[in-house]
Amino acid sequence: MEPLTIDVDEIDESGQAWQADLPREFVDSALRGEPPTEFHAAGAATVRARLTKIGRSVLVQSRFTVPLEGQCKRCLKKVRLDEPIDLTLTYVPRAGPAPEPPRRAGHDRAEPEPAASFDAETVDEEPYSGKTIDLAPALREQILLAVPPSPVCDEACKGLCPTCGKDLNADDCGCEKTTLDPRWAALKSIQLEKKEK
Template sequence: MIIELASVQVSPKKIEEKFAPDEIHLEGEGRLIGQAAVSGKVFRDGDKVHVSGAISANVELACTRCLEPVEHHLDIAFDDVFVEAASETRDEETELSPDAMNESLVVGGKVDLAETVREQIILELPDPVLCSEDCKGLCPKCGENRNLIDCKCESDDIDPRWAALKNLN
């Protein structure tokens, strides 16, 4: 869905959209499972256009410790503000004032809702991602998933990078 800023009115217009996984690219951060649903409104406030509402999506991410896939549900409330960039006086280099942190200058007058949804999802992704609070992760020696296999590697062995530090004591 493309929003033409010039056509947005003061009275809010309802948005109900669904995006398939191939419309929302998460840049290697993970992938969408099923559709991302967006429900909200678009309205004008002076020269600002607000796109606000809620996004509901399921994403599959890799556990930070063991790399196993983890399914994560996101419920995101958002309020993005877009200002048409008057191309003669401003360009994309223009710095936004501090009170305009969530404002985006738009060159060309068009906003792609899929891009707004993608940015919101990436901002809300958990970091770190954990399959469980007590995930044991991968063994640094043999690479086995220690949640599945007790690989019996010596756990009290000190990484050579830390051994140098220990000698300083």
């Protein structure tokens, strides 16, 4: 796959568009992160981003969708969705042996302030070294954060009847449901054991 890297020297100061393909394998590996989701990629995705450079800091703003497929955890129907992924991140050069930035009064933290900052309050910062930025780790993390852990076809999905397997979204099967609560089942078996003794 093409590398998801940005050459900082090549970014226009006035901002520019950037685009890259995310192969299905990339999306799949992101979905198997920690904790893994129960989705898999339904295809490849395309990342479209806006890059803005101030000094050596680079603001990356991106919104794209990843096509996902999974199985509803309640009714086992196939779930297909396009999950929107937002990525807004400022890459700041990792402090090197370069000139020490001026220190604010009453501010004696050891680490130097980044040379340029967009809005540290709202935009996450990520350090980078050298002159290339690798977007892959941030993209992977953002996909994992945005995707729900398990697929549900609908928040109101009633699932399958544990007794007869009927899809309860279509019709109620009339099976007795209360006896199937595992807590009751456990109680019942305890009572049976007592009687046997």
